[in-house]
Amino acid sequence: MAKELKELTKRSENYSQWYNDLVVKADLAEQSAVRGCMVIKPYGYAIWEKMQRQLDDMFKETGHVNAYFPLLIPKSYLSREADHVEGFAKECAVVTHYRLKNAPDGSGVVVDPAARLEEELIIRPTSETIIWSTYKNWIQSYRDLPILCNQWANVMRWEMRTRLFLRTAEFLWQEGHTAHATREEAEEEAQRMLHVYGNFAEKYMAVPVVKGVKSANERFAGALDTYTIEALMQDGKALQSGTSHFLGQNFAKAFDVQFVDKENQLQYVWATSWGVSTRLMGALIMTHSDDNGLVLPPKLAPIQVVIVPIYKNEEQLAALNEKLGAIANKLKAMGISVKYDNADNKRPGFKFAEYELKGVPVRLVMGGRDLENNTMEVMRRDTLEKQTVTCDGIEEYVKNLLDEIQENIFQKALKYREENTTKVDTYEEFKEQIEKGGFILAHWDGTPETEERIKEETKATIRCIPFEADEESLTPGKCMVTGKPSARRVLFARAY
Amino acid sequence: MAKELKELTKRSENYSQWYNDLVVKADLAEQSAVRGCMVIKPYGYAIWEKMQRQLDDMFKETGHVNAYFPLLIPKSYLSREADHVEGFAKECAVVTHYRLKNAPDGSGVVVDPAARLEEELIIRPTSETIIWSTYKNWIQSYRDLPILCNQWANVMRWEMRTRLFLRTAEFLWQEGHTAHATREEAEEEAQRMLHVYGNFAEKYMAVPVVKGVKSANERFAGALDTYTIEALMQDGKALQSGTSHFLGQNFAKAFDVQFVDKENQLQYVWATSWGVSTRLMGALIMTHSDDNGLVLPPKLAPIQVVIVPIYKNEEQLAALNEKLGAIANKLKAMGISVKYDNADNKRPGFKFAEYELKGVPVRLVMGGRDLENNTMEVMRRDTLEKQTVTCDGIEEYVKNLLDEIQENIFQKALKYREENTTKVDTYEEFKEQIEKGGFILAHWDGTPETEERIKEETKATIRCIPFEADEESLTPGKCMVTGKPSARRVLFARAY
Numbered sequence: 001m002a003k004e005l006k007e008l009t010k011r012s013e014n015y016s017q018w019y020n021d022l023v024v025k026a027d028l029a030e031q032s033a034v035r036g037c038m039v040i041k042p043y044g045y046a047i048w049e050k051m052q053r054q055l056d057d058m059f060k061e062t063g064h065v066n067a068y069f070p071l072l073i074p075k076s077y078l079s080r081e082a083d084h085v086e087g088f089a090k091e092c093a094v095v096t097h098y099r100l101k102n103a104p105d106g107s108g109v110v111v112d113p114a115a116r117l118e119e120e121l122i123i124r125p126t127s128e129t130i131i132w133s134t135y136k137n138w139i140q141s142y143r144d145l146p147i148l149c150n151q152w153a154n155v156m157r158w159e160m161r162t163r164l165f166l167r168t169a170e171f172l173w174q175e176g177h178t179a180h181a182t183r184e185e186a187e188e189e190a191q192r193m194l195h196v197y198g199n200f201a202e203k204y205m206a207v208p209v210v211k212g213v214k215s216a217n218e219r220f221a222g223a224l225d226t227y228t229i230e231a232l233m234q235d236g237k238a239l240q241s242g243t244s245h246f247l248g249q250n251f252a253k254a255f256d257v258q259f260v261d262k263e264n265q266l267q268y269v270w271a272t273s274w275g276v277s278t279r280l281m282g283a284l285i286m287t288h289s290d291d292n293g294l295v296l297p298p299k300l301a302p303i304q305v306v307i308v309p310i311y312k313n314e315e316q317l318a319a320l321n322e323k324l325g326a327i328a329n330k331l332k333a334m335g336i337s338v339k340y341d342n343a344d345n346k347r348p349g350f351k352f353a354e355y356e357l358k359g360v361p362v363r364l365v366m367g368g369r370d371l372e373n374n375t376m377e378v379m380r381r382d383t384l385e386k387q388t389v390t391c392d393g394i395e396e397y398v399k400n401l402l403d404e405i406q407e408n409i410f411q412k413a414l415k416y417r418e419e420n421t422t423k424v425d426t427y428e429e430f431k432e433q434i435e436k437g438g439f440i441l442a443h444w445d446g447t448p449e450t451e452e453r454i455k456e457e458t459k460a461t462i463r464c465i466p467f468e469a470d471e472e473s474l475t476p477g478k479c480m481v482t483g484k485p486s487a488r489r490v491l492f493a494r495a496y
Numbered sequence: 497m498a499k500e501l502k503e504l505t506k507r508s509e510n511y512s513q514w515y516n517d518l519v520v521k522a523d524l525a526e527q528s529a530v531r532g533c534m535v536i537k538p539y540g541y542a543i544w545e546k547m548q549r550q551l552d553d554m555f556k557e558t559g560h561v562n563a564y565f566p567l568l569i570p571k572s573y574l575s576r577e578a579d580h581v582e583g584f585a586k587e588c589a590v591v592t593h594y595r596l597k598n599a600p601d602g603s604g605v606v607v608d609p610a611a612r613l614e615e616e617l618i619i620r621p622t623s624e625t626i627i628w629s630t631y632k633n634w635i636q637s638y639r640d641l642p643i644l645c646n647q648w649a650n651v652m653r654w655e656m657r658t659r660l661f662l663r664t665a666e667f668l669w670q671e672g673h674t675a676h677a678t679r680e681e682a683e684e685e686a687q688r689m690l691h692v693y694g695n696f697a698e699k700y701m702a703v704p705v706v707k708g709v710k711s712a713n714e715r716f717a718g719a720l721d722t723y724t725i726e727a728l729m730q731d732g733k734a735l736q737s738g739t740s741h742f743l744g745q746n747f748a749k750a751f752d753v754q755f756v757d758k759e760n761q762l763q764y765v766w767a768t769s770w771g772v773s774t775r776l777m778g779a780l781i782m783t784h785s786d787d788n789g790l791v792l793p794p795k796l797a798p799i800q801v802v803i804v805p806i807y808k809n810e811e812q813l814a815a816l817n818e819k820l821g822a823i824a825n826k827l828k829a830m831g832i833s834v835k836y837d838n839a840d841n842k843r844p845g846f847k848f849a850e851y852e853l854k855g856v857p858v859r860l861v862m863g864g865r866d867l868e869n870n871t872m873e874v875m876r877r878d879t880l881e882k883q884t885v886t887c888d889g890i891e892e893y894v895k896n897l898l899d900e901i902q903e904n905i906f907q908k909a910l911k912y913r914e915e916n917t918t919k920v921d922t923y924e925e926f927k928e929q930i931e932k933g934g935f936i937l938a939h940w941d942g943t944p945e946t947e948e949r950i951k952e953e954t955k956a957t958i959r960c961i962p963f964e965a966d967e968e969s970l971t972p973g974k975c976m977v978t979g980k981p982s983a984r985r986v987l988f989a990r991a992y
Contacts, residue, residue, distance in 0.1 A: 030630075030633075032565070032566045032626070032630065033566075033570060033573075033626065033629050033630075034566045034568050034569070034570065034617065034626075037566035037567070037568060038566070039563070039564070039565050039566065039630050040563060040564040041563055042561035042562065042563045042645060045561070045562050045563050045564055046561065046562070049562060065538035065541070065542065066538065066541050066542070066545060067535070067536060067537055067538045067541050068535065068536040068541055068668065069528070069535055070528045070529075070530045070533035070534075070535065070666060071533070071619070071650055071652065071666050072530050072533060072589070072666070073530070074529060074530065075596070075604075075605060075607075076604060077529075078596070078604075078605060079604035079605050085604075085605060090595055090596055090597065091594065091595055092594070092595070092596065093568070093591045093593075093594055093617070094591060094592065094593040094594065094595075094596065094607050095589045095590060095591050095592075095619070096590065096591075096592045096593065096607065097589075097590040097592065098587065098588070098589055098590065098654040099586055099587055099588070099590075099654065100571070100574070100586055100588065100590065100618070101586065108571075108572060108574075108575035108581075109571060109574060109575050109581060111571075111590050111592065111616055120607055121530065121589070122596070123567070123591070123619075130528070130529065130530075133529050134526075134528065134529075134535050137526075143841070149538060153650075154567055154649075154650065156567070158594040158595065170566060170567050170568070172564065345639070
């Protein structure tokens with residue numbers, strides 16, 4: 001059984017298969033009976049809940065409140081903002097009827113043709129349109145601004161090729177939608193939230209990200225600017241992990257949302273929107289995990305410490321229960337989530353494999369000999385190193401170890417990214433390098449045409465124009481493709 | 497402005513209008529552009545979040561975990577369980593297509609007829625079918641049981657007549673779905689969760705509820721037994737506030753979910769489901785609020801204490817800020833949510849009216865004279881009583897006052913319910929009494945036909961057969977309608 005549990009495809013053999021195996025075997029998610037829609041299983045959902053709680057706290061700290069807007073959007077709303085409809089309206093779930101009836105032949109239920117909607121409704125692919133149609137009624141004066149709303153919701157995009165967490169027809173996310181009196185304030189908000197995402201990714205997920213702005217081709221449909229955090233996965237592909245959009249006055253104009261400013265003039269409202277989704281689960285998995293299973297950052301692990309007693313008889317178990325129960329309670333009192341697993345229907349080896357697969361950061365094991373010596377074996381999931389330590393002060397030791405693991409996996413991922421970020425100056429070099437994966441910093445002439453050509457010929461896209469770069473990258477140069485002037489290097493990669 | 501804010505319809509004039517006014521004016525929710533779907537505004541959502549957090553904690557304390565299942569359900573699934581399809585399948589949103597395309601005439605977007613789904617998908621009205629189709633893959637052996645999952649989700653029922661929170665096409669809820677090896681365990685679970693709901697309603701919402709079992713007519717579609725908590729609103733109508741269902745083996749049989757028991761025999765799994773929704777917001781509002789606005793139980797109030805300084809000049813404001821800021825911080829440190837409102841663009845009278853409307857349980861006001869005397873004015877929202885108290889120990893005073901308000905509004909609601917629960921013995925009396933509203937305890941012969949007749953003739957239904965009753969109510973008698981034998985009194989009311 002222990003063996004079967006661990007039978008993951010190796011990353012070196014087939015990274016994509018390894019990912020699918022891991023998501024299913026670690027009980028994170030699975031395909032449902034509905035094409036492209038996933039079931040998020042309790043263990044996967046527990047990680048998502050930890051992400052949600054932390055992000056929600058960070059949104060509230062920056063002055064945001066939650067609200068809830070309708071799931072369904074009138075079809076005509078999508079056409080109001082021209083770029084938006086081009087980018088979104090096409091692949092989505094359409095509600096056309098509101099009633100079923102018994103099939104005349106008794107075979108089940110059929111759609112009642114008499115119950116056809118006058119106007120079809122779309123399951124939200126994102127909520128700018130329905131929210132801005134609502135904001136119209138909330139905003140009259142500059143005193144009503146800013147509005148800083150977020151919603152936690154499910155959305156649906158009818159993707160043709162889906163992968164658990166990374167690209168699913170239905171997914172869970174949060175979407176912030178803010179309204180401001182001035183352009184400056186809206187731009188500041190869009191950047192503020194991008195930095196919130198960056199902090200969350202690095203400090204909680206332990207995923208290093210490059211923050212920057214998207215090129216025109218990669219902008220959100222309807223945005224003037226899209227900011228992004230980009231992470232590098234173990235297979236050398238980029239994963240866009242969160243975006244924040246400065247929407248200008250586009251949606252305000254589309255939905256006629258104006259306010260009276262301090263000078264008593266009518267003005268259109270300035271907007272932002274920003275979101276992260278269950279896709280972050282994919283980033284988490286593909287940044288840290290290994291051939292033995294998940295590696296979770298302690299700050300997001302549903303179980304941070306598992307304690308397993310090894311015993312030969314009931315008497316020994318009773319003694320271990322007493323000793324380990326006390327340690328478990330002390331750890332819990334310190335705010336650490338602990339599972340004490342003394343179940344007798346599974347062998348220790350099976351338990352070890354299961355908790356490795358599930359990425360529990362720290363494992364404590366105590367047997368009869370340890371009991372005599374007042375020691376225990378401590379295994380850290382990130383390095384798989386084992387150490388025998390004294391039980392005196394074990395709680396502080398574990399607490400520090402969790403912090404150390406959190407830091408270590410971040411540093412490891414950062415090192416990987418640094419080692420896999422290269423600068424190239426010719427298109428030949430670029431084509432060669434892109435096959436090896438990783439981030440590439442290169443010069444580009446700034447035109448959509450060149451970007452499009454690179455994408456077609458190499459499947460690489462501009463992930464972003466990074467906010468932070470070394471001096472050399474900020475020095476003007478020549479476009480690697482056309483030789484035309486380039487203001488600075490930008491970040492390329494193949495992406496999920 | 498202060499006057500306009502408070503212009504609620506009086507309850508005595510038109511209760512239904514008062515409710516609608518209050519929901520909108522207190523910024524709880526509003527109608528959206530999509531028929532029957534509401535926007536839950538930030539203040540309303542903040543109350544819902546507090547409910548969610550508390551319920552979620554209570555579910556986890558009783559061993560449950562969260563998960564997420566798809567929004568869409570294949571149409572054929574609804575027909576699998578015969579009673580279920582009768583009860584649910586008819587009025588629901590049907591997805592028939594998955595793509596839009598540009599209208600040939602450039603007028604916007606139209607549904608792409610080429611993108612018709614082979615099988616239509618239904619937006620979940622409840623998730624038993626999709627969840628049991630999933631559980632089939634999760635359950636092989638008794639070792640896989642019990643499964644104790646809950647999900648927080650949006651659901652949709654195409655109601656013809658909708659009212660904010662009480663009955664909306666889309667609403668938010670949680671739905672627990674559990675799977676058990678034995679009938680006894682499932683029945684116990686269904687009752688356990690009903691008691692969780694009862695405790696939540698009484699201890700957090702301060703809403704007294706009658707717990708009991710539904711008659712066959714009022715059972716959930718597909719259940720063997722439905723347990724319910726029933727609350728009495730101020731207008732004498734009942735509001736079903738939460739239900740828990742013992743589903744027997746119906747869904748296991750419909751989706752062929754069997755397990756190997758300890759004796760190595762194949763058995764069908766036993767099921768429960770249970771849910772509460774944003775309808776609880778309606779119960780909260782209609783139990784406590786008054787002609788001045790919301791009255792919120794302190795345990796669910798987004799703002800528990802508001803502090804307002806009254807000042808003549810900047811110097812006085814500075815002194816008040818210092819004094820009151822310190823008090824606010826101490827209250828916050830005690831875990832109390834405080835808003836300190838020293839905004840200078842609104843007059844105190846306006847602020848008072850606004851916080852009354854929004855149901856903030858305690859208001860503290862300090863002016864120049866108070867500052868000199870080291871006193872403040874304390875107003876409690878439930879009774880609107882004002883008192884001048886010393887600032888020494890004000891924090892403890894406020895903390896105790898919040899507890900007192902929580903208890904007082906519960907007792908007030910309980911007294912109202914007791915005064916509006918009557919026993920009647922003849923159908924004539926019943927018809928007369930039901931016009932006055934309230935709960936009626938009466939004898940019934942136990943047949944669906946009699947229940948149906950009572951409903952048709954009086955619009956009253958059996959809310960439940962209460963778990964707890966006085967001895968007289970448990971004494972056999974004669975049905976008030978047919979004169980046939982009755983085992984005990986049951987609870988009638990007109991209901992929302």
